[in-house]
């Protein structure tokens with residue numbers, strides 16, 4: 025199989041529009057915030073996603089992409105455009121959610137999961153089901169990386185894969201559809217080990233297809249992590265490990281801490297919370313956790 029060195033133009037259009045968006049930026053930046061609030065309120069009404077507590081600098085930058093695409097000079101004009109063209113809401117959500125990800129992103133974190141964390145969780149199971157939730161899973165790269173690790177670890181052992189439940193959730197429905205299809209660009213696979221690439225993917229027409237066995241190990245669900253709940257598809261609300269990486273980074277501090285506190289409550293004792301490299305655990309919450317290995321952002325619940 026060729027090693028994934030070429031770049032597949034997944035969202036080239038978004039990139040081009042982004043550049044145009046920067047040119048438009050000065051116009052919308054000068055606009056009063058109530059026009060922006062009205063637009064975000066409309067998104068909340070229509071799609072039940074509240075972007076108002078996301079970092080405004082990021083939201084404004086991403087919105088400019090849609091303003092350019094729609095030919096709208098400001099938020100007020102764009103708001104009218106969205107209300108007259110309901111299909112635009114999908115593109116808007118697509119722009120506001122940043123789905124940069126890849127298989128085995130930050131490989132040292134996955135090394136630690138493979139060497140220490142998952143073997144320990146498997147050992148302690150006592151016949152129970154192992155339950156793992158990836159909140160904000162983009163196109164499935166992260167839950168599938170976990171599924172590959174579990175497949176590797178259980179290949180040699182007598183653990184039935186039916187006793188493993190992995191769920192990936194996101195607020196971007198298109199990303200979830202892509203996840204279920206299991207087709208990936210070379211760019212998404214730049215961090216994967218060659219052995220895993222050869223064992224779990226087939227390459228055809230410039231695209232890598234994940235094998236069905238791994239696809240079948242993951243359930244995908246629409247879920248908004250800010251709602252202080254777990255995905256209903258997961259049935260129960262307790263998990264041995266929750267990964268919420270590179271999602272909180274887009275939230276304002278209040279929401280960041282609220283979501284993190286909520287997630288902590290869904291982790292079983294001695295279970296794990298895995299955060300993104302640039303994310304931190306607030307001091308107050310840290311009292312309930314130990315960092316497993318320095319700088320991995322893998323925290324064990326006391």
Ligand SMILES: C[S@@+](CC[C@H](N)C(=O)[O-])C[C@H]1O[C@@H](n2cnc3c(N)ncnc32)[C@H](O)[C@@H]1O
Pocket residue numbers: 121122123124125126129159160161162163166193194195196199247248249250268269270271300
């Ligand atoms: C940068 S990606 C991170 C993907 C993966 N966790 C990783 O670290 O590679 C952030 C993801 O969070 C999702 N997201 C943003 N807000 C969310 C929310 N309120 N609930 C669930 N997912 C959300 C976005 O749609 C996007 O897919």
